Amino acid sequence: VAGIGDDAAVLAPERGTVDVVTVDSQIEDIHFRRAWTVPRDIGHKAFHVCVSDLAAMGATPRAVLLSLALPPSLPLAEFDGILDGFLDAAAAVRTPLVGGNITRSPGPIVIDVTAIGAARPRRLLRRSGARAGDQLYVTGSVGGAAAGLGWLAAGHEPVTLDEDGRACLDRYARPEARLRCGWIIARTGAARACVDLSDGLADAARQIAEASGLGVVIEADRVPVHAGARAWAEATGRDPVVAAVAGGDDYELLFAVASRRTRMFEAAARRCRGLAVTHVGRLTADEGAWLDRHGRQEPLPQGFVHY
């Protein structure tokens, strides 16, 4: 109804929906470095990291608010770049920026994004609600963003990497929240639970399991490891699956699906335009989180920890 320019923004409700709200921070030198990410990508990522939480609920974004704390030394062109990257990302999914504020920071750039979405209450994808025997599916591929961060931390730039390596840099710098896929799966009612992979597949699997009072098994052979993540793991002497499931910043979605609904789920997932959705494991009545390699189970790695 009314956006920027009044004390607060006003949003008319959508009939039959509930509000889904979330807030996320991107802080310079914690979540991004200006030396590693161009301003446009910082803005792009701040938007997608936040709305990824809406995707994981099966909600459609209605509006975002942006709160920026900026050091006075920040060049105007960098501010413009951050804002443009944010606004372009929002426009691409038809989400208006309805409010926010800009303030001075005595330290790092701080980007806080609040997203407000809408969802049909009976179609909400929660974290809990999975049952023993449910099958786990993940969108896209995993480990690419962590590999991109790894290449950057090792001093690499795009020109020093092959195509897969450059794709990892892009995964890290420009994640895409799986809004359309979350919405399609929510609408079909084929999934019982969902989370996003902000802190990695291992962490996401634990979250669904713990919220539902269950255990989880991920099958190593089924994990869709990003091709560039495999190369990075080999270059650094790590197991590619362990590195991929422990790596953060992927923003894929992990779904728990009742066994008798997997065919319906897979049919719906085929409608997620060009996005693979892969069966990676299952939830179990026995607690614990395991990585299965041809029947031999080892502990599932911990997820990526920010703080």
Next chain:
Amino acid sequence: VAGIGDDAAVLAPERGTVDVVTVDSQIEDIHFRRAWTVPRDIGHKAFHVCVSDLAAMGATPRAVLLSLALPPSLPLAEFDGILDGFLDAAAAVRTPLVGGNITRSPGPIVIDVTAIGAARPRRLLRRSGARAGDQLYVTGSVGGAAAGLGWLAAGHEPVTLDEDGRACLDRYARPEARLRCGWIIARTGAARACVDLSDGLADAARQIAEASGLGVVIEADRVPVHAGARAWAEATGRDPVVAAVAGGDDYELLFAVASRRTRMFEAAARRCRGLAVTHVGRLTADEGAWLDRHGRQEPLPQGFVHY
């Protein structure tokens, strides 16, 4: 419906209302100093500064989200204090904390608060919508918070000040958003426009005037200058009215009221429990912002500028 613990919070809509959303930041060494404000008051103020924007729209808070960036050196007791102050302030107006995040800050404490409120769409108090000849009313008193900040910056502590001075410290540290009064006035439909005084009365008056394409006259004799603000202005050799209208951080409300509705407005304002509501000026067809002293007009001071 669902709060903290899922990817995002879910709020059921209230029938016949629109969502009113706003976000505000409090940043260490910009908006507060840990040497000057106890942790509980930092949390209290972060809540009230944000919901003051809802008060100015005539909206009732439904939920808040809290995003904290904290330096690792912050003592746990100070973190607890900030959080307790925030939660107590929210509980006092029955507003649940439904989501948020905590992250590490490599610099200052950053507190971002998002507030979601509800309002009847036809009762919203906007910034624009005032007309020439409308009368301006302000709640409470002005200049107290700026005087409190002035005393702190001059090295004063409560024991070195009289009762009025201590009241100014309290105004600065523990503002109270005028939620009840905003809601009462909105419900009666007696006001045409409203803003809060986050950056002072002079700034608020300009905002209503500019949003409505009008000019404004504030009558110096009518301005309800806080008693402690008067003492502070005298101690620093400033004109008390100029200092009070230019001082920020008051979080009172300024209403524009059609001349033929002032009696109805004043009757409604008497229901704002113990909160004075004072006639301070009027909107004019001629643009410009003036302070009137017995018929002699001088330019209205600029408001407090954060950035």
